[in-house]
């Protein structure tokens with residue numbers, strides 16, 4: 001009975017999403033904010049069809065044969081990075097634009113790598129997934145293509161690395177989880193911010209107890225993208241501004257959430273329970289359009305549903321809290337916050353990296369003390385590969401650390417640092433924050449994509465030099 005009601009409410013919600021009818025969120029929020037029983041119901045409605053992939057180990061791959069699909073800003077920089085990791089072979093390059101294929105072939109040639117087979121059709125990703133000489137589909141396409149490609153790839157026995165956010169709806173998050181469990185393939189979301197230097201250092205410090213019990217974390221994606229969103233030469237077919245027209249909430253939560261979630265042991269000892277989300281009005285895209293295209297331009301007249309700033313507050317089952325902020329349309333400096341608050345200390349990354357520790361936590365550490373502490377706790381991954389990563393670049397090196405570690409785990413048959421449950425848990429905030437925002441910030445349950453396994457799962461394993469390699 002309960003299940004049928006929820007199915008009905010869910011269908012109503014999705015009908016609303018398709019038609020943009022705001023009030024359709026009300027049913028879902030009401031149905032989902034009544035606590036743990038509903039959280040359990042959400043899991044009961046998704047009985048496992050395959051086998052858990054928590055800690056999944058697959059056969060080691062001596063050479064990782066890769067297809068990169070989507071060669072825009074992100075895919076092209078991935079080709080540069082992946083070509084500089086030993087034991088990789090980029091077998092396929094795919095994009096709709098021939099000039100992007102050609103420039104990436106040139107990249108391979110300059111880095112003395114063999115040229116790749118090329119594909120340019122709208123649905124050629126299917127043919128690529130059907131090939132039998134590929135191990136990893138590296139999916140750097142626009143948001144709407146993440147799940148169709150990832151699911152099809154896993155169904156054809158390929159591991160998947162997919163850009164952020166991995167999915168835009170709760171149903172699609174479940175589709176990733178279900179398919180990974182059915183196929184026993186890896187599906188990792190490429191949350192590169194988890195591999196930035198200060199994030200890794202604070203992760204290491206957290207694992208070693210320096211902050212005590214961490215009960216609050218904050219993260220954000222604050223990046224003024226107004227000019228890029230409004231440019232015909234920015235995102236392919238202007239996919240990002242189209243999304244801003246039709247959706248609110250936080251469409252891009254994972255850069256802020258990922259690193260803090262890892263530090264707080266989300267899906268490994270704790271899990272996200274429920275959230276409440278609020279957005280401001282929208283000003284940025286309209287004002288920018290008025291200045292650039294004129295007050296009477298179409299760009300200035302259309303409605304952009306995405307509020308300039310969205311704040312999503314999440315509570316965990318263990319009683320901890322996370323605040324995740326999104327703002328891509330305000331005139332302000334870049335900021336991912338990255339704040340950690342524990343019983344013994346506090347760290348923050350923006351606008352300047354700072355740490356405060358008991359018994360003097362009312363002041364930040366002096367620069368020399370900060371340097372000594374962060375050197376002592378530098379994470380083994382950045383210690384091992386950080387210099388090379390900085391040389392290859394990609395957001396200051398974090399992108400290369402991520403790719404290097406992904407390839408290393410595939411080559412050695414190790415579980416990945418970020419699994420499909422993380423991809424789903426971090427990405428589902430897209431729809432849930434929109435649902436709460438549209439419904440006067442009513443609380444919404446976060447599904448347990450691990451189906452209870454978070455209780456026994458161990459935290460992210462790399463805590464010392466030895467564990468990088470086992």
Ligand SMILES: NC(=O)c1ccc[n+]([C@@H]2O[C@H](COP(=O)([O-])OP(=O)(O)OC[C@H]3O[C@@H](n4cnc5c(N)ncnc54)[C@H](O)[C@@H]3O)[C@@H](O)[C@H]2O)c1
Nearest residue numbers: 070071072073074095096122140141142143163164235236
């Ligand atoms: N992790 C990060 O730091 C980071 C930074 C920027 C973007 N991203 C993510 O990366 C993804 C891509 O972003 P971008 O900025 O590179 O966008 P983009 O628009 O520059 O590139 C997307 C590319 O996909 C291609 N494409 C579109 N449809 C295709 C299809 N059917 N088959 C093959 N190729 C197709 C387009 O031609 C384009 O070249 C997005 O998911 C975005 O959220 C992540």
